[in-house]
Amino acid sequence: MFNNYPKCPNCQYQRDESDKLMNAMMCPACGIIYDRWKAKRQTVKPDIDEVEVQLTMSLYESLKDCFLSVPHQVDGMVFKGRVFAYLVIIIWGCYFMFGGIDWQNIGSSFLHNVNLAFHEFGHVLFMPFGDFWMILGGSLFQVLLPLVVMLAFSIQQRDNFGAAIMLWWCGQSFIDVSPYIADAQSRSLPLISGLGKESHDWGNLLRMTNNLHNTDFIAQSSFTIGCCIMLLSFIWAGALLLKQKRVVR
Template sequence: MECPNCGYERQPQDSHVMEGVCPNCGIAYVKWKARQEELGTAENQATSLEEPDSFIIEPVLPIWKRVLRRLAAEPEKVDSVSFAGQALIYVAFFFWGWSFILGGIDWQGIGGSFLHSVNLPFHEFGHVLFSPFGRFMMFLGGSLFQVLMPLGLMLAFILQRRDNFAASIMLWWSGQNFIDVSPYIADAKYRSLPLIMGMGEESHDWGNLLRMSGTLDKAQSYAQQWFAIGVILMLISFCWGGWLLYRQFQRLREE
């Protein structure tokens, strides 16, 4: 018999040593094996208890579920002060957003808002940014950059800052920019809106865009579509921000 401990194989001249005992290291084969099995069982139990959850392999979720989980993620730490601040911001943007939604495509209400003056520099920069891509894109670039810039900030808040509430406000801002552009589109046929200093009617973005594309008679329809997109984005931002605040409120109650 070969010793399970030291590997010594019992020889005929080892007859003086009791059967079941290793002549080389002196262990009792049966007792040694029982002891090893006992130690192995205890070690396996301890390992299973100490194994962190990160070692548990979860099934791979579909992309849309992973995206929704990321968009619903809450901050690691929630305190009452930051929650109260976010709640006040939410209420302010909620009522401000509804003032744009209920006002419709009205240049006086939209253009008279101070936010129009905030959007204008981004609009003008869009013309410069897209000018290398031709005259059509130069005219379109102002409105295009105006609505895409807040969406870029939204992605930055989601992916880099991991601040979904701030991202929901950026989505609101993109929706407001769609609404901000809608009176400009509706005015394409008439070119009556005041442009920035030094620019005449020939510089009317949407007047030129729709004339170049032969769709000037559809100006009102396009304006309504841009306005509708803005309303939808705002409503999504309301639901998103409200859900995040509700989850934080639940955590605060539990803590």
């Protein structure tokens, strides 16, 4: 019966015969001007969408420029050296990944001694924050340091290939920690401090957080995270080498 009367697009009020004396262009219920309301909705929303798209594209381009940029020219010998380094981290990474959480396999690597030095420094660095953070600080600093160096390579030095190698090191550090976590219940691994089982970092951490029953899960999670980070470093470094190949002189 009232099909000839407009319905308010804002409040959905349906005009009827009783509203014929009211302004035909204004909603009697909420007071909007139909044409102005529609025009505003049509112009503002595309503007917001356009801004969101521009911000997304700008962020994408910034990240791409930061982490995928390569030099305009690359010396041939330098490129070959990077290809060699790439093969080394792939082979070495596979050695760790396929070896599983095995102390003999992981602890016998010279890289374990490198990680151990930073691990011990982490305890000292986090000591002012209390016992829990002092204990966790060893493993935490061990895995965070490569990420800090990675950002320095990428942002400050503009050396993304070096940054990818540092990301690989971060993954290896997670793998390096996993046997220590797995040993939390038995506490059978030899400790550098020589203080005995009571100074076992992860034995204490998991006891303090009532997570000793989750030892295997946490150790496996650390190992899996390390493997995933290593795989990401392979992809990143490989993509950079493909881009550098085009500018070798």
